[in-house]
Amino acid sequence: DTGVSQDPRHKITKRGQxxxxxxxxxxxxxxxxxYRQTLGQGPEFLTYFQNEAQLEKSRxxxxxxxxxRPKGSFSTLEIQRTEQGDSAMxxxxxxxxxxxxxxxxxxxxxxxxTRLTVL
Amino acid sequence: KQEVTQIPAALSVPxxxxxxxxxxxTDSAIYxxxxxxxxxxxxxxxxxxxxxxxREQTSxxxxxxxxxxxxxxxxxxxxxQPGDSATYLCAVRRLRGGSQGNLIFGKGTxxxxxx
Numbered sequence: 001d002t003g004v005s006q007d008p009r010h011k012i013t014k015r016g017q018x019x020x021x022x023x024x025x026x027x028x029x030x031x032x033x034x035y036r037q038t039l040g041q042g043p044e045f046l047t048y049f050q051n052e053a054q055l056e057k058s059r060x061x062x063x064x065x066x067x068x069r070p071k072g073s074f075s076t077l078e079i080q081r082t083e084q085g086d087s088a089m090x091x092x093x094x095x096x097x098x099x100x101x102x103x104x105x106x107x108x109x110x111x112x113x114t115r116l117t118v119l
Numbered sequence: 120k121q122e123v124t125q126i127p128a129a130l131s132v133p134x135x136x137x138x139x140x141x142x143x144x145t146d147s148a149i150y151x152x153x154x155x156x157x158x159x160x161x162x163x164x165x166x167x168x169x170x171x172x173x174r175e176q177t178s179x180x181x182x183x184x185x186x187x188x189x190x191x192x193x194x195x196x197x198x199x200q201p202g203d204s205a206t207y208l209c210a211v212r213r214l215r216g217g218s219q220g221n222l223i224f225g226k227g228t229x230x231x232x233x234x
Contacts, residue, residue, distance in 0.1 A: 004162075033221060042123070042208050042224030043163070056221065091162055106151055106170075106212065108222060110163040 002026060004111035006092050012117045013082055020078045021114045025094030032075050033093040033108060034067055036060065043091055049075060050097060082118045089113045121146045121213055125225035132199055133233050140194040140228045142209035147187050150212040153222065154183050154194050157206045166194070166207075171214070199232045206230070 005024045013019050025032045030051050035043035046065070047057045051072040061067075064082075069075040079086055093108040122145045132138050142152070151170045155163040167176045167183040169192070175184040182195040192209055206229045210222035 006162075035222075040226065042210070042226050043222075045221035045223070048221055058221075093163075107153065107165050107168050109165060110155075112162040115160070 004092055004094050004109055006090075006111040006114050008114055009112060010115045010117075012119065014119050015082060015084060017082055018078065018080045019082060019116065020076055021090055021092075021116075023075045023077070023092030023094075023111060025074070025092070026109060027073075029094035029096050029109075030072065031095045031097035032069055033095075034075070034077050035091040035093065037089045037091055037113070038087075046077075079116075082116075084118045087116055087118045089115050121149075121211065121223050123209060123211055123223055123225035125207075125209060125228050127228060128226065129229040129231070131231040131233065134199060134201060136199050136232075137195070137197050138199055138230070140196070140207050140209075140230070142192040142194070142225055144190045144192075144211050144223075146213070147190050148214040149187065150214045152183075152185055152192050152209060152211050154181075154192075155208045155210065157208060157227065159206075163208065196230075199230075201232045201234050204230055204232050 007022045033048040034046040037043040045058050046061050047067050049069040052069050064080045067077045091113045093110045095108045124143045126141045153168045154166045157163050169176045169185040180197040185192045206227040208227040210224040
């Protein structure tokens with residue numbers, strides 16, 4: 001399977017604990033995105049990387065959240081001191097991110113998501 | 120601020136019907152618009168991407184149109200099947216301002232196709 005993969009698929013944690021999620025993008029994709037989705041809502045942007053550089057962070061990404069993409073390949077999203085309001089599906093996507101404006105470059109491909117439940 | 124709205128929120132149709140899902144956005148300065156499908160508890164599957172310079176895209180029984188000036192897109196599904204049951208999301212990528220790379224999503228239309 002050469003699609004976007006995420007690990008774990010489900011995570012249940014107690015309030016105050018730290019959690020870390022991993023995303024492996026499609027191998028040749030240089031852009032990687034993190035989104036958060038709550039029930040009945042569309043995904044909301046959190047942050048994105050071009051190669052290893054974190055180019056944009058949403059205001060949703062409080063100081064308890066940190067994301068890395070150390071070698072421009074896989075990425076991790078860590079949430080410290082989790083709160084019940086952090087319960088959501090965390091989605092990762094990747095794209096080729098070319099500069100010619102072609103559909104094949106811009107299309108974002110999503111992983112299956114990590115569902116976080118904070119008790 | 121870009122806002123994306125999808126109407127209706129839910130739709131139930133009998134198998135075989137043709138149907139249209141609507142998406143509107145408040146800022147016409149978009150780079151492209153993408154339609155996704157999401158099955159319950161799963162990630163998103165990309166269906167069609169329309170660049171801002173294009174009017175429509177087709178894939179199989181799906182046809183997406185874009186009217187950038189009026190801030191609207193439609194997803195047409197021909198000859199619907201029970202397997203089409205899912206939530207359909209549209210998302211726009213902004214042309215300018217911050218966060219150009221990310222997508223802004225609507226809340227989706229939940230489609231149910233009855234056999």
